[in-house]
Amino acid sequence: MDMITMEQKWRKRWEETNLYSFDRTRTDKKLYCLEMFSYPSAAKLHAGHWYNYGPTDSWARFKRMQGYNVFHPMGFDAFGLPAENFAIKTGIHPKDSTLQNIATMEGQLRNIGASFDWEYELVTCLPEYYKWTQWMFVQMYKHGLAERREAPVNWCPSCNTVLANEQVMGDGTCERCHTIVERRNLTQWFFKITKYADELLADLDKLDWPEKTKQMQRNWIGKSVGSEVVFKIEGCDEPMRVFTTRADTLFGVTYAVLAPEHPLVDIITTEECREAVEEYKVMASRASEIDRLSTTREKTGTFTGAYAINPVNGRKVPIYIADYVLASYGTGAVMAVPAHDERDFAFATKYNLPIERVIAGNEGVEDELPFCSHDGHLVNSQQFDGMGVDEGREAITAWLKEKEEGDFKVNFRLRDWLVSRQRYWGAPIPIVYCDKCGTVPVPEEQLPVELPYDVDFTPDGQSPLKKHAGFMNCKCPVCGGDATRDPDTLDTFVCSSWYFLRYPDNKNAEKPFDTEWINQILPVDKYVGGAEHACMHLLYARFFVKALRDMGYVNFDEPFKSLVHQGIILGPDGYRMSKSRGNVVSPDEFVEKYGSDVFRMYLMFCFSYVEGGPWNTDGILAINRFLERVERFVVSSLEMKGEGVYEKAEKELDAVRHYTIAQVTADTDKFQFNTAIARIMELFNALYKYTANNDNINGKLVQDIVRDSVLILAPFVPHMAEELWEMLGNEYSVFNQAWPVHDPAKLVRDESEIAVQVNGKVRARVVVRTDAESDEVQQIVLADEKVAAAIDGKNVVKFVYIKGRLANIVVK
């Protein structure tokens, strides 16, 4: 079979007959199958794209054959940094390069033979899409979920530009010029995802997602139950608020620490300390967050000269600044209890600060300082002495609450989502600033705020759009007076946080989507994409859906009911494919030589889907060989004669057929494609075995099984299955056929061979009736001479029987 010509023939036929067109009338059995859309940064599909889209497409085809009305769209996540950087390097405009890349990739996606319905395609960088991304921003703003405030960015003082974290090297320098990167505050927009922290955490339990992904989101959200305590500062009207999970240790506070970026720092620092504090702030602005949170890194800090008053005992404690305290977590201030916290202990030891025990270990508990265990009770804590750790925490917080110097507080690690980007290639933020009216959202009828084409986006310290007078200067939508636009663009994660809502209604010019329609098609039933999105894209999308639900635009709580992560295809050397390593394998040459079916099945057979693994070209030859073996058998089966014989051999062959159907169905459903294909290989091995050296075959039975085998092969090798299906004399299309269902009765065996263990070691095998009970099996087994020899006259103390599989005799 010439795979290449054959595949082209069927792709043409599929397109002409609109085989994959979604039926909008049958929403009762709808199934929304979605792969994460691709980013057109390179013109060609790489192995990773193939690995995401090929197997998932097979799953979608399998579901279609099971009778589901499958909605399977594809599109492009087209805004983003790489196109802009490419433009800075080459002078090619991001819009031109992106649209060119999309055209090429779309052609390739059609050629992998996937069942996408291209009628529903979307491209996020086109005005008809980003109009609604901007609309989303306006809704967030109107519902109090978008807020403008100061936030730090990475700043390269030499390039005079904002850098993405990706552009900052491991040593904290700029990737372009190797200058040390600093942090600078800019006023930027945030989405208040933290408002949904509790629900985002709780609803994880409802999702059919990989447990590890849910765990990662739980940790990312980082709920922590504790107390907020108010410390007055000497000579300052504004108090210092600290968050702590250990209010029980309040009597042991010997100093306090502010993050170097904390707004109080400038107010409270005394003249003598100012120089050291300023110096320290500069140093801290150069350390990365990962470094700052490292528990092994040496703690540093400096005294501000100011003192705080501990509300539980009125004691004066010095206030330091230190970079192990982050402005972005909690209140940006901590109380330090060196006796009962590792980090505080290290810091106090280094700077000679007092260390005072307030928790003693319970009976028999080793309590050398720092003693951080909860297995203790309060000491040196006045009226609270003797209380347990948890009891003390509650009692002290309740007491502070009464005095209005503290309260119970739940804190999250999750931070609000910074969506402003000082870049060109993104959706402009639809906000206008007017001297008279202030911050004004652009009204819906004026959307989209179009991204101008002729913009100078070479880095020079400003957002590129700020330099475009035609874009920046506008009229205020409220008063009509002169006003200016927000010069920033939206984080591309905003575009990808709602695209799955747009697909089913992608041509709607009136609204982002029709609520009633979307409520029928959503949520996405199966979402497939990389695990690297666990904490960001997947969390942002969940937040969007919850926010839109509360605004009344959708009636469901979660975007993705069921989630699967594909693994990563590594280079042949076992390392991640990268140009610099020179281990990149391109799918193209293999697809051109063997066809897309062979390539797809190779990806599905040679790896565990969720694990991935190193590339191995031999596997492609193996699949090619297997498919040739399939074709030879199907062709030869056409000539087979004979029917009516149904003896032991036929019964066995038929059992293999039904076992295969059962296993392939179950495994494919769970994305365990490699084992599903292994079972199909076994079926063909059994078919070959049955027909070899057998002059009295049941040709009718064989042909019947071949028919089923083509059906169960269809999702994995769609083009070839169409060809074989036609060859067998059937009507187009194999994908309009019902998926075979196995007959459990054909699987039942009267007798089973079981393994017999003596003290856990296999000593014999015996054949028993499959439905025999434990007592009966025990008698048969003990009568076996090998077993008797192994028991060797010892006493049987226990007998365990696992039906049809194994018996274990415990002797002493």
Place this chain on the structure above:
RNA sequence: GCGGGCGUGGCGGAAUGGCAGACGCGCUGGAUUUAGGUUCCAGUGUCCAAGUGACGUAAGAGUUCAAGUCUCUUCGUCCGCACCA
């Protein structure tokens, strides 16, 4: 550093707590073929005294009649860490 994975033959990988290594690659042997990067069949974890044998799932301990699987410790490795998408 923190968080989350993973670790099984020469290789890719299988194993609801129940006979470790399915299926495939590679290798060995046989048959077919003028020929083969063909096809078909058989064998293939390690060790030895070759068996109704011993050992064997990164290392060490534990729970269990039974552990690759559950628990703890250690080592190695990969991914994410909020401006790559």
